[in-house]
Amino acid sequence: MLWIDVLSRIVHVGTAITLVGGSIFTLLVLLPSASQLDDSPHQQLGAEITRRWKKFVHIGVTLFLVSGFYNFYRAAGQHKGDGTYHMLIGIKMLLALVVFFLAAALVGRSEKLAGFRKQRKKWLTVLVILAAIIVGISGFAKVRGVPAAEQQVVAPI
Template identity: 40%
Template structure:
């Protein structure tokens, strides 16, 4: 909906306070981490995997001694995605009165697909017997991981468009002022 030339997302004028900055930071962290993970999978598929047609240790062929760099990046982005994703879900569900049931269904699908993407990303640089098997059929796993990651992006964008009814301020629990002489400790 366009109003006065501005595209409205959640509200016509956000309250810019500490909570707004935390929410902005977690959203940027979430999208940037997802972008890094998807970009890494695309890089592996287009530039690294075509070189993996040799004998020997698949990790050496794929990463030339830099496997731990990719593994660390996968671990970092996965951690940031999980933390920021749950924080954003907590914020959305606590700040809004009603969310369509389809929103929760899409979140569940998005979460399961994201777990699959984490599995594929970790498997591409892992050393376990299962990871080595995945690396032997790397193109297939990268195709599946990239497709799942793209679906996660589409689901996230779709969920962002759902109408959200803000919870009335009086329904949001607030800190209660202390009575005179009350030091906040239980007796």
């Protein structure tokens, strides 16, 4: 199973690099640059970028879900009774669902979610901040390691 564990980790981290990096680039470089264009070229550029980026978002969310659940399944046994780990990963998963929703709303076509696209900079900023929090939680949970059994004892009330 080692090769599957390694592959899953590479897929998860590689997907994070691609989607989070692309979102940061869009927020800090592309949107400010595109705002300098006249309306017609701006709209054309936006439509073309969304058409291409949508594929990355949909495939990326799928890869995140598959590799994330597999990674959690593999790690959960080592963290049995480790409430801090499960709390952190639970928060990470909930935040990830919000990020997935925002990413899909920003590349989607639903009229009900058009408000997100009209305020693209605002919601992309929220997405990037949440993604940074997720990366921070992930990094801490990974380097924190597995606490010894005696450290997991709950203090009496």
